[in-house]
Amino acid sequence: KQWYQRRVRGMQIDEEHLVPEMFGLLELTQYPVIEKIQRVGEKKSNSNGRPIKVTLRSAIAVHEVLRKAKALKSTNVSGFNFHFSKLYLSPDRSLDERKSRQKLVQEMKGMITKDSSKRYFIRNDKVCVAD
Numbered sequence: 001k002q003w004y005q006r007r008v009r010g011m012q013i014d015e016e017h018l019v020p021e022m023f024g025l026l027e028l029t030q031y032p033v034i035e036k037i038q039r040v041g042e043k044k045s046n047s048n049g050r051p052i053k054v055t056l057r058s059a060i061a062v063h064e065v066l067r068k069a070k071a072l073k074s075t076n077v078s079g080f081n082f083h084f085s086k087l088y089l090s091p092d093r094s095l096d097e098r099k100s101r102q103k104l105v106q107e108m109k110g111m112i113t114k115d116s117s118k119r120y121f122i123r124n125d126k127v128c129v130a131d
Contacts, residue, residue, distance in 0.1 A: 019054055026068045032061035
């Protein structure tokens, strides 16, 4: 059995229970099966909270959640003492993947510094330029 994991950043210590509600706000074609929700990283007293690792059963569900995650930025939901617009969703990357991604981000920032009139993004482990 293969598990598909994604990280959610921006939730405080006692807000893990809001993950299912967050998925409900994304208007997904099919509600994902959540296998596990857990905090990752070291606990620090001066931190806003640690990232949450959410394990889903389906890679298709993970892809759809990440694709629609930007919809949370414009979400204004009453009844919750939480602003979903402050969340950041990202794939759960290994240490090597994070280092590789960090190099790409630095390369992209250098390109932006040289020519900020273009839009740059990272896709398939390459820095791309939108025309």
